[in-house]
Amino acid sequence: MSDERVLLHHARVIDGHGREPVDDGALLVDGPSLLWVGPLAEAPDEAAGARRVDLGGRVVCPGFIDVHVHFALPGEEGNPIMGAGELPTYRALKVLERLRTTLENGVTTARDLMGLDAGFRQAVAERRIAGPRLLVSIAMLSQHAGHADFTLPGHIDGLAVAVAFPGSPGNLVDSVDGMRLRVRELVAAGADCVKLASSGGVTSPHDRPEWLGLRPEMIRAAVEEAEAYGGLPVAVHAIGRPGIEAAVHGGVSSVEHGYALDDELRAEMVDRGQFLVPTLLETVKDLDPTRTPPAAYAKGVRWHRIAQESVAGSIAAGVRVAMGTDSGLTAGHGNNLKELELLVRLGGMTPLEAITAATRDAAELCGVADVTGTLEAGRYADLVITDADPLTDIGALGDPRRIHAVVKEGRTAIDRAGVLGEALPPLCP
Incomplete structure (x- = not known):
């Protein structure tokens, strides 16, 4: 040596x-x-x-780049709510193993879109722990009864106690002024990007993917603040059409999932230069019906099929794609590069196009193309x-x-x- x-x-x-x-x-x-x-x-x-x-x-x-991961979530290891009964130090140690596995399986840069704070990024950068180069959103922002609202019986904030680490800004925002303040708080906490949820989700308990989960004026406020504070990218969880439309019109950097995209919105994304992050890996394995509420299981089956049927149309329309997997939700950590085969088989990309989506294009979306x-x-x-x-x-x-x-x-x-x-x-x- x-x-x-x-x-x-x-x-x-x-x-x-x-x-x-x-x-x-x-x-x-x-x-x-x-x-x-x-x-x-x-x-x-x-x-x-x-x-x-x-x-x-x-x-x-x-080195490959996964622009949508959740290292604080267990994937196939168990139910995320288990974190509510664990000490933050214990949860952090489990994160370290997920980081190492992901790196050793080919991902050298990863964007964590809810869960990790900037301390993990610092530890990786200083080579105190092994892991991909990290970019963190810290939180995922939605209004009450939106995708970031995992309030449990007894008014316990499920995300705060089971996923987030102590001191992280909260996930729920209900006004334009509140959104501006929360984005500034995330900037102060070291966020590299802003994560919003403009539609309902599959696993969230209070909404549905076809519902609008964040008012358009709040999305625009978040985009304005992110631009003012260093031009941070804004990534938006958006599954159903109302949420996708609000995100696209609001000028976000990327639509995460984008299952209900239609030709009109695809054309607008192309014109605006916005990215789609299809997260197909998360769709090939349905939620476990033995540990998932029936309503969530039914949502997953329906929307996973829609996702797999729509992605080819988005790619054919010329929407720019960056690789993201949603690893940690249902997909286990370290399987990230299986997404490449899905982009080819379901999306119609050539293998070279899929590799480019997971390298150069992903780096451009994350703002790190000058270094990787x-x-x-x-x-x-x-x-x-x-x-x-x-x-x-x-x-x-x-x-x-x-x-x-x-x-x-x-x-x-x-x-x-x-x-x-x-x-x-x-x-x-």
């Missing part, structure tokens, strides 16, 4: 820009960043003397090394055994196949 430059060569390089792969490609890693990427035959003078690592013809992709999302000089050395050819078998990326190594900021997060040896330093001490 040393601090010398490392030339990874004999690789097939997919750069994240949507271009055809570079065969017999190479990447020159210099500390946390890439100094050069291209055909080995064109390696620059700076590669002379670099430590060389032969990747044996494996494919190298940019593509393999080029000046970007972080965030790499996924696989023995699969994702252009012929995109589903292979969803199998952790096919992810031979993951590199984050020039450091080895995992090296299952022993291809890197000690050429790069370990991510965490």
Whole structure:
């Protein structure tokens, strides 16, 4: 292990820009960043003397980006409400395992859209814990009886006690002025983006997906405040048409889910340059009827089918897509790259388009395209090394055994196949 430059060569390089792969490609890693990427035959003078690592013809992709995760939720581990009976410290320790698993399975950047506070982001950035580079919304904002209202009998705020960490701003807002204040509170708490819920949801107890869950004037107020405070992206949970329409007209950055999109709203999203985050992985496994209220189970079955039937129309209409999975809700953590196969099979994308949605385009949505999302000089050395050819078998990326190594900021997060040896330093001490 040393601090010398490392030339990874004999690789097939997919750069994240949507271009055809570079065969017999190479990447020159210099500390946390890439100094050069291209055909080995064109390696620059700076590669002379670099430590060389032969990747044996494996494919190298940019580290993948999941723009919609919930690390505070257990996924297949159990019911989220279990968190109400757990100490915050215990819940935090479970989050650490989810972060590590997600990173080691190919996601080097993740946007947590409710649950984690900025302390987790800081700990990851300082390499105190292993995990993807984090962006956090901290809370999810809706009005009372909206998707963020999980009030339990006895007037207990379910999200506050089972999901959020102490000191986080609340999720419920009922006026324009209240929305402006709450967005400012989130900014002060270190939020990287703002998460709203403009429609009802599948799991929320007091509403339905086809209901409008946040008044349009409140959405516009949130967008204005987010723009004023550094141009933060605004992501909106929106399933039914009224909620999607309010979000699109309100000028949000991304529509999360967007199951009831129609041609009129798709065209407007294209004109505005807004992203769709389809979260298909969450739709392929229905809620467990043995631990889910019948009304929620019925909502899930219906809307999951609508989601799978509508996504191809949105992609065909030219709506920009970024990969997000909603991992933590029903999907287990670490399965994020299974979303790529769904974008191809259900959405009609080519494998290269799906990879681009999970790298360059996801980075643009999150505002981090200047540091990650593509393999080029000046970007972080965030790499996924696989023995699969994702252009012929995109589903292979969803199998952790096919992810031979993951590199984050020039450091080895995992090296299952022993291809890197000690050429790069370990991510965490």
